[in-house]
Amino acid sequence: MAIDSGRPRAIYAADPGASRGRLVAEPASPTRNDFRRDCDRIIHSAAFRRLAYKTQVFIFHEGDHYRTRLTHTLEVAQIARSLARALGCDEDLAEVLALSHDLGHTPFGHAGERALDRILRHAGGFDHNAQALRIVTDLERRYADFDGLNLTWETLEGLVKHNGALMTRDGAPTARYAAHGVPKPILAYNRRHDLELWSQASAEAQIAAVADDIAYNAHDIDDGLRADLFTLGDLSSVPFLGGIVREIEDRYRSLEPARRVHEVTRRVITRMIEDVIAESERRIAALKPQSVADIRNAPGAVVGFSAAMAAVDEAIKGFLYPRMYRHNRVMRVMTNAESVVADLFMHFSASPDDLSDEWRDGFDALDLTGRERRVADYIAGMTDRYALAEHARFFKSTPELR
Incomplete structure (x- = not known):
């Protein structure tokens, strides 16, 4: 299957x-489409730059070769294109x-998100997808004529709905948000x-x-092997992965371990793509969409894994x-990271004068919920290393987070 030559723009x-x-x-820009x-x-936003020092799985100082939120994001963008x-x-x-999907992540990845969500549960919680929307529509303040980045409707829609509709046509939250509701x-x-x-995204x-x-299936395998959390032999018991490992062993009997690992991850990415x-071609052929509106009004996603590959993904x-x-x-580090975030929230809530100037401005005029959200x-927005320095x-x- 030739997949890199592309095809004419689909209807x-x-x-x-x-x-x-x-x-x-x-x-309109004379040189770029919207x-x-x-x-x-x-790419030019401050939030995007900060992804370089935000955790994917391993804290930044554990090694230069582990993924960060930024390197993960770039890998996602390459696959998406x-x-x-x-x-x-x-x-x-x-x-x-792809570039914007992780902008709302906290320092220390999901550990920081868990800490903030727990602290703010009474005020609607904290959701990294909702935070990404707030960043691009409000918190990035660089332009003279508006807050945020003033992105197109299609980008904002996709940022919010890339994992599917958030509510039904009658306004009820979908299963993903049934427990706590759609983020405020x-x-x-x-x-x-x-x-x-209520609709599907593009x-x-x-x-x-x-x-x-x-991306994260492949690179988490790579990072986990690099960190000695498991071995290539351990992968042999996993359906699909075991076949790839044996295929490489049969073809390259004297290949050094680092190259074997790369051969595994590149095959995972290629076969999943x-x-x-x-x-997706099968689903699109069945739907026969004549416009992007037909994609949005479809009963389900038109892009995704086959049933067999979805089972592999779960495995x-x-x-x-x-x-x-x-x-x-990992859990020891993440538990300590949660405590760092909780401590910082407690400190800045009690001592807002220690916030940086731009965040302290207007703080006293906010109600309690507004103050908590500001903190x-x-x-x-902090990177891992800045959060540790502030702590x-x-x-x-x-804590050393090692």
Whole structure:
């Protein structure tokens, strides 16, 4: 299957020339279409730069070769563009959704998110997807004419809905949000700029979502092997992975371990991409969409794994969960990281004068919920190393997170 030559733009692809526009009208760029312009705004944002020092699984100082949120994001973007090209979708929109999908992550990854969500549960909790929306619509304050990045409707829609609809047509939350409801920041923004939370997202947003799955399956295997949390021999018991390991062993009997690991991860990525293309083509052929609206109104996603590859995806996650994400070494670090975030929240809430100038401005005029959200925004934007430095500034003992 030739997947890198691409195909003509599909009739169901998002079209930057037919974008629903931006919340604040701007003159068109003479050199870039609207989706390319969105990509560039994300890349030049402060939030994007900070991803370089935010945890994926391993804290930044554990080694230079482990993924960070930034390197993960770049890998997702590469896979998303490959899928978009093969399916005739808009590569720029797929790329900007990949580039922006993790902007809302806190320092220390999901550990920081858990800490803030627990602290703010009485006020709607903390959700990294909702935080990404707040960053691009409000918290990035660099332009003279508006807060945020003033991205297109299609980019904002895909950012919020890349994992599927958030509510039904009658306004009830979908299963993903049944327990706590749709995050309040998303609902608040949606009231002034309707993102049609009841519909599917564009094919490009669906591409970004599955590219995320492919990237972290492959690179978490790579990072876990590099960290000696498991071995290539351990992978032999996992369906699909075991076949790849044996295939490499049979073909390259004297290959050194580092190259064997790379051969595993590259084959995982390639075969998952090929599966998504074949399965998505099958779903699209069955749906026969004549526009991007047909994709949004479809009963389910048109881009995704086949049933067989979805089972492989679950098996890989089932393998990684106890051996990596819940490994004693990782859990010890993450538990300490949660305490760092909780300590910082407690300190800045009690001593707002210690916030930086831009975050302290207007703090006293906020109500309690507003103050708590301001402190959470400040902490969520920190890198791992800045959070640790701030903790050391205000507390006598700071965990080493090793």
